[in-house]
Amino acid sequence: MEVYEHDRSNTMIKSVSSLRSLAPVLIVLLLLALVPLFSPSNRFLSLAISAGINIIALYGLSVLFGQTGILSMGHAALVGVGAYTAALLARDFDIGFWVSIPVAGIMAAIVAAIIGIPSLRVSGHHFVIMTFAFGQLLTIILTNGGDFTGAASGLDMGKPVTMFGADLDALPRFYLLVVAFVTVSAVASWAIIHSSYGRTLRAIRENEKLAAALGIDVGRHKIGAFIVSGVFAGVSGVLLAYFLRHISPGQFASFPSIYLALMVMIGGARLLLGPLAGGILVSFLPEVLNLDPVQSRILYGACLIAVILFLPNGVIAGIADGWTWLVRMSKRRPAAGNVSEVGR
Amino acid sequence: MNAILDIKGLRKHFGGVTALSGVDLAINEGEILGVVGPNGSGKTTLFNVVTGVHKPTAGTVTWKGKDITGIPANQISGNGIGYTFQQAMAFPGLTVLENVQIATEHSAASTRTDFAWPTPAALLDFVGISGLAREKAGILPFGSLRLLGLALALATRPSLLLLDEPAAGLNDRETAALVGLVQQFPAHGISVCVIDHDMKLMQMLCKRLAVLDFGAKIADGPTADVLHDKKVLEVYLGGEL
Ligand SMILES: Nc1ncnc2c1ncn2[C@@H]1O[C@H](COP(=O)(O)OP(=O)(O)O)[C@@H](O)[C@H]1O
Ligand SMILES: [Mg+2]
Numbered sequence: 001m002e003v004y005e006h007d008r009s010n011t012m013i014k015s016v017s018s019l020r021s022l023a024p025v026l027i028v029l030l031l032l033a034l035v036p037l038f039s040p041s042n043r044f045l046s047l048a049i050s051a052g053i054n055i056i057a058l059y060g061l062s063v064l065f066g067q068t069g070i071l072s073m074g075h076a077a078l079v080g081v082g083a084y085t086a087a088l089l090a091r092d093f094d095i096g097f098w099v100s101i102p103v104a105g106i107m108a109a110i111v112a113a114i115i116g117i118p119s120l121r122v123s124g125h126h127f128v129i130m131t132f133a134f135g136q137l138l139t140i141i142l143t144n145g146g147d148f149t150g151a152a153s154g155l156d157m158g159k160p161v162t163m164f165g166a167d168l169d170a171l172p173r174f175y176l177l178v179v180a181f182v183t184v185s186a187v188a189s190w191a192i193i194h195s196s197y198g199r200t201l202r203a204i205r206e207n208e209k210l211a212a213a214l215g216i217d218v219g220r221h222k223i224g225a226f227i228v229s230g231v232f233a234g235v236s237g238v239l240l241a242y243f244l245r246h247i248s249p250g251q252f253a254s255f256p257s258i259y260l261a262l263m264v265m266i267g268g269a270r271l272l273l274g275p276l277a278g279g280i281l282v283s284f285l286p287e288v289l290n291l292d293p294v295q296s297r298i299l300y301g302a303c304l305i306a307v308i309l310f311l312p313n314g315v316i317a318g319i320a321d322g323w324t325w326l327v328r329m330s331k332r333r334p335a336a337g338n339v340s341e342v343g344r
Numbered sequence: 345m346n347a348i349l350d351i352k353g354l355r356k357h358f359g360g361v362t363a364l365s366g367v368d369l370a371i372n373e374g375e376i377l378g379v380v381g382p383n384g385s386g387k388t389t390l391f392n393v394v395t396g397v398h399k400p401t402a403g404t405v406t407w408k409g410k411d412i413t414g415i416p417a418n419q420i421s422g423n424g425i426g427y428t429f430q431q432a433m434a435f436p437g438l439t440v441l442e443n444v445q446i447a448t449e450h451s452a453a454s455t456r457t458d459f460a461w462p463t464p465a466a467l468l469d470f471v472g473i474s475g476l477a478r479e480k481a482g483i484l485p486f487g488s489l490r491l492l493g494l495a496l497a498l499a500t501r502p503s504l505l506l507l508d509e510p511a512a513g514l515n516d517r518e519t520a521a522l523v524g525l526v527q528q529f530p531a532h533g534i535s536v537c538v539i540d541h542d543m544k545l546m547q548m549l550c551k552r553l554a555v556l557d558f559g560a561k562i563a564d565g566p567t568a569d570v571l572h573d574k575k576v577l578e579v580y581l582g583g584e585l
Binding site: 196199200202203205206207209210211212213214215216217218 | 397
């Protein structure tokens with residue numbers, strides 16, 4: 001009897017603490033949704049939209065990397081699958097944004113499965129190389145797809161995003177659309193992290209051998225996590241195609257993939273605020289510091305090294321740890337004084 | 345006697361190394377069987393081959409009359425065989441409670457409805473680490489980590505537990521507590537096969553002992569007889585015996 005009561009209070013504490021991790025993200029996103037009220041420049045809104053589109057993919061990477069411990073270096077290719085799906089649906093079937101979203105999600109999931117099933121049979125480091133290779137392969141396929149994929153020059157997106165008959169093309173409206181999709185992604189990622197499925201993924205991250213001994217099908221769940229992250233990437237790709245109005249293979253090659261990995265590492269993959277912080281920092285830092293592309297690449301490199309060395313769990317986790325440390329120090333000081341006085 | 349697990353002619357080669365050279369071993373229902381042998385004699389490999397960590401080079405493993413030779417590691421617990429590793433391990437970044445929750449969730453062997461410790465809380469209580477439920481497993485002292493490992497294996501509701509040096513690294517008090525736990529298993533329908541070097545521990549736990557040397561079984565019988573066997577004494581000459 002007592003045991004059961006103990007269990008119930010556990011679940012209650014659990015759900016309160018998991019809500020606590022969602023709240024800051026929702027508050028930040030609510031504040032970000034207010035940005036258009038301050039009539040920001042088009043340049044600012046464009047940057048914010050690209051950052052947001054990346055953040056959607058980052059929430060998928062946070063399930064893959066943060067929870068399962070698998071790093072993908074070809075993730076932009078899955079974003080590309082979503083973008084090309086949207087562009088082809090619009091061109092060949094006159095199908096618009098809202099139908100493209102689920103179709104692109106499914107397409108990216110299928111491609112993730114095709115990449116994941118052979119790749120995840122090999123262990124950690126090899127998987128990173130495999131995803132990188134598949135990413136390259138996809139750009140080669142797109143470049144050589146003739147008229148169907150538009151070859152090296154890519155595809156145009158002829159349609160606007162419409163909602164209830166209204167056109168969402170104006171930047172402030174498109175920005176709000178992206179914020180809404182970021183919110184859905186964050187909530188979806190949160191729901192996965194706090195489900196028993198998320199716990200299973202963390203078990204695999206922590207100790208594969210033990211996970212298998214306890215009955216977890218490690219291979220199947222790794223592929224599953226990769227597919228889940230693919231869905232986020234596919235959705236992100238649709239938004240990208242509708243935002244840029246023109247897509248080409250180079251946008252989904254190795255550099256964008258590396259940027260995604262960089263963002264998730266800089267922000268931190270395990271905490272819900274991580275992807276948001278990583279996406280915003282990496283997108284806005286060069287702008288704020290007024291750097292040219294070469295300088296910003298150098299800065300990214302330096303940032304990545306600094307983060308890996310000093311904040312292995314990302315900026316947000318670093319700040320949280322720093323805060324806990326400060327609180328503990330400020331509590332300990334008087335306490336330590338007491339102890340030494342008692343000692344005397 | 346009724347063999348619950350029947351190992352026949354089990355061989356395992358690692359490249360040129362013969363870790364097991366055709367071992368026959370039967371684990372009977374309701375017993376605590378001890379497996380001893382010098383370092384490198386193939387004890388851990390025996391468990392690894394049975395539990396699907398490694399595929400055997402030759403031989404068969406029969407579990408309750410069913411051939412389970414070379415089945416994948418993640419299907420072993422579902423068949424009702426739980427095991428602990430020689431290197432104590434857990435999921436370090438998760439809390440002790442989460443560790444056990446994961447272990448209970450994935451046991452397809454939950455067909456055992458009569459199980460004595462049905463919840464994570466009951467399991468932690470049984471091994472005596474309830475007080476640490478909220479701690480991250482990574483900060484547990486070594487003795488508690490071993491106990492958590494035992495709770496994880498138990499959480500899969502096994503009818504056979506394979507324990508690889510469960511007392512290694514434990515102090516006398518912790519070892520005594522562990523013996524107290526393991527001795528309760530047969531009464532709860534859990535047969536045990538335990539590997540250890542510590543002969544005092546083995547004498548306390550096991551009525552029957554099997555001895556491995558260079559990947560071959562050189563003795564198998566009542567503990568007292570095996571400890572006086574000439575071949576066994578030779579193997580352990582100058583050793584712990
Ligand atoms: N994964 C492996 N790869 C290569 N050789 C191994 C492996 N596991 C065990 N061995 C070898 O098999 C032999 C038996 O090892 P092991 O079963 O660990 O012995 P024990 O547990 O009795 O100390 C040793 O010679 C060891 O080096
Ligand atoms: Mg061993």
